[in-house]
Amino acid sequence: MFEGPIQRLIDELARLPGIGRKSAQRLAFHLLNAEDADAQRLASAIVDMRTQVRLCNRCFNVTGAEECSICRDLRRDPTLVCVVERAQDIVVIEKTQEFRGRYHVLGGALSPIDGIGPGQLRIAELKHRIPNEGVQELIVATNPTIEGDTTAMYLARELKPLGVRVTRLASGLPVGGDLDYADELTLGRALVGRQEI
Amino acid sequence: MFEGPIQRLIDELARLPGIGRKSAQRLAFHLLNAEDADAQRLASAIVDMRTQVRLCNRCFNVTGAEECSICRDLRRDPTLVCVVERAQDIVVIEKTQEFRGRYHVLGGALSPIDGIGPGQLRIAELKHRIPNEGVQELIVATNPTIEGDTTAMYLARELKPLGVRVTRLASGLPVGGDLDYADELTLGRALVGRQEI
Numbered sequence: 001m002f003e004g005p006i007q008r009l010i011d012e013l014a015r016l017p018g019i020g021r022k023s024a025q026r027l028a029f030h031l032l033n034a035e036d037a038d039a040q041r042l043a044s045a046i047v048d049m050r051t052q053v054r055l056c057n058r059c060f061n062v063t064g065a066e067e068c069s070i071c072r073d074l075r076r077d078p079t080l081v082c083v084v085e086r087a088q089d090i091v092v093i094e095k096t097q098e099f100r101g102r103y104h105v106l107g108g109a110l111s112p113i114d115g116i117g118p119g120q121l122r123i124a125e126l127k128h129r130i131p132n133e134g135v136q137e138l139i140v141a142t143n144p145t146i147e148g149d150t151t152a153m154y155l156a157r158e159l160k161p162l163g164v165r166v167t168r169l170a171s172g173l174p175v176g177g178d179l180d181y182a183d184e185l186t187l188g189r190a191l192v193g194r195q196e197i
Numbered sequence: 198m199f200e201g202p203i204q205r206l207i208d209e210l211a212r213l214p215g216i217g218r219k220s221a222q223r224l225a226f227h228l229l230n231a232e233d234a235d236a237q238r239l240a241s242a243i244v245d246m247r248t249q250v251r252l253c254n255r256c257f258n259v260t261g262a263e264e265c266s267i268c269r270d271l272r273r274d275p276t277l278v279c280v281v282e283r284a285q286d287i288v289v290i291e292k293t294q295e296f297r298g299r300y301h302v303l304g305g306a307l308s309p310i311d312g313i314g315p316g317q318l319r320i321a322e323l324k325h326r327i328p329n330e331g332v333q334e335l336i337v338a339t340n341p342t343i344e345g346d347t348t349a350m351y352l353a354r355e356l357k358p359l360g361v362r363v364t365r366l367a368s369g370l371p372v373g374g375d376l377d378y379a380d381e382l383t384l385g386r387a388l389v390g391r392q393e394i
Binding site: 048 | 198199200201202203205206208209210212213214215216220222223224225226227228229233235236237238239240241242243244245246247249250259260261262265266283284285288
């Protein structure tokens, strides 16, 4: 146990996910020995993020404004909407530079065990967007997990009647991967989803 | 790239040692979704630590007061001083509950390659403590590395003439370790330092 202020910082850092007591201690001493401006900037960044970040009114992406920069971008195709579980997923898809539509952040995936039903996700908001924005295709990019798959199936069943096309990201072997290391579920999906060359 | 405030927080977190971009992103989103009080407490803990923590006037341990709680503790033996490289090391030794003397934090170890000579360490301060506090034994607990060993040798040569006993922590096999996994240097030291049973 260290004295007062340094122990309090170690305790706070150790509450963060993936940071153990040893890492928390190393980080605290790093901050103790860092430039005054560096430590101050980190503290301010935390406070600023909490006060300034809000969710986009349209797609629920994190933003500093009423609507996120993607929804504000007039060059993006409003008829194509990619549905993701979390705001973090948007950045990953944007990096591919293959998608020019808008997004919709559900805020999770259906998981009866965790008590997450359709009411806990932003499905009603998505439903409203379809007629309002003239959406023609929903690309469901939830995770390739049981919860993600269930959510995709639910969305297809609920939203297809509104006249929208619902598609799902392809599942299969990762590029650069090795067949030897593929698990049977992934390999099974790659087989079912095989494409003519 | 995320928008303004969240990206700034990710950037600041990624500057911390051992935190990569992916971890920084996970931490930032954790703080975004955390209770307001939790995020605020972490920010305050950083600022408080910077404003309140100072170094003990006597041993240079981190403290919130003029002298650290160990130096203020009258039950500790002032004639026995354990010399460590960093303040963090004190906690590790305290946990053994085997040491009842005081400490002295050097602030590093001698390392000519990194430009750390005796002038960069708190050796002069240690020298002053020997007559002032009637120190009879210095236990040098620098790390069992080339730098730590060099520092120990240097301290022995410089401080023995002042009439103080200088000892070094034993080096050898870790308790619960396996001979098979011991490196030859450690095993060599364990042989040299063998004790009669």
